Amino acid sequence: MEITINYYVILSCILFCIGVLGFIIRRNLLICFMSIELMLNSVNLLFVAYSHFLKTSLGLMYVFFIMAVAAAEVSIGLAIIIMLFRLKGTVDMDKLNILKG
Amino acid sequence: MITSYITIIVGIVAVIAALSTVLQKNPVYSAVSLIVVMVALAVNYLLLNAEFIAVIQLIVYAGAIMVLFVFVIMLLNLGEVKKYKIEATSGRIAGAILTGLFFLQLVVAGFNVTANVPGIERFFIDTKGLDNTKIIGHALFSDYLLPFEVVSIVLIVGIIGAVVLGKKKE
Numbered sequence: 001m002e003i004t005i006n007y008y009v010i011l012s013c014i015l016f017c018i019g020v021l022g023f024i025i026r027r028n029l030l031i032c033f034m035s036i037e038l039m040l041n042s043v044n045l046l047f048v049a050y051s052h053f054l055k056t057s058l059g060l061m062y063v064f065f066i067m068a069v070a071a072a073e074v075s076i077g078l079a080i081i082i083m084l085f086r087l088k089g090t091v092d093m094d095k096l097n098i099l100k101g
Numbered sequence: 102m103i104t105s106y107i108t109i110i111v112g113i114v115a116v117i118a119a120l121s122t123v124l125q126k127n128p129v130y131s132a133v134s135l136i137v138v139m140v141a142l143a144v145n146y147l148l149l150n151a152e153f154i155a156v157i158q159l160i161v162y163a164g165a166i167m168v169l170f171v172f173v174i175m176l177l178n179l180g181e182v183k184k185y186k187i188e189a190t191s192g193r194i195a196g197a198i199l200t201g202l203f204f205l206q207l208v209v210a211g212f213n214v215t216a217n218v219p220g221i222e223r224f225f226i227d228t229k230g231l232d233n234t235k236i237i238g239h240a241l242f243s244d245y246l247l248p249f250e251v252v253s254i255v256l257i258v259g260i261i262g263a264v265v266l267g268k269k270k271e
Contacts, residue, residue, distance in 0.1 A: 041142055060153070070161075
């Protein structure tokens with residue numbers, strides 16, 4: 001039994017769609033944020049898989065940069081969530097409507 | 102042969118843990134499930150001969166980022182778990198259906214990608230006698246020097262932004 005690239009394409013698609021689903025059906029800001037991390041991870045998996053099957057290390061570079069950007073994004077995002085919680089006392093997305101006109 | 106089985110088992114674990122991440126009521130359980138996903142993906146990276154990326158995944162994602170998440174969940178003290186129950190509203194059902202369609206489209210698009218992209222040989226790196234970490238190191242400080250420096254600026258901005266946003270107002 002040989003694992004082909006199709007296995008990784010399917011796995012990556014499933015993980016990405018679970019992330020999208022989580023972002024759509026959840027109203028908790030923290031869990032939506034985790035869903036974004038899940039999507040980033042699934043793309044990383046596809047990069048690494050193609051990099052292995054095409055025998056080039058180009059994909060690994062992109063994974064490296066995606067991880068650095070994700071780390072910065074998480075630190076900023078969690079700071080914003082903490083600030084919002086201080087302001088409104090909730091992390092429910094439906095209750096955060098202060099920008100509504 | 103045995104690696105094929107490990108790959109499939111790890112993939113199934115990753116999918117189950119991902120589902121658990123988005124469906125758990127308690128954010129702490131979600132965070133723990135996400136850690137399981139990340140460890141499973143790190144095992145996958147190891148099986149794909151990407152040792153450096155696997156270790157970075159464990160240190161940065163499973164270590165730093167998830168610790169940050171758990172810290173914030175504890176800090177916010179989200180007491181009433183019941184509040185975060187998922188109700189089947191029409192918007193959510195429509196969203197789930199659209200996500201399913203999106204999944205089908207992604208799979209079709211992914212299968213139509215051929216591995217024989219014309220001109221891709223240009224990007225192949227001669228990997229003879231080099232391990233993965235060495236290749237990444239070489240590329241990082243020659244062809245990718247500018248992106249590397251830009252990433253350092255992004256990280257600095259992240260640090261400063263987190264401090265400024267998290268500061269208490271006087």
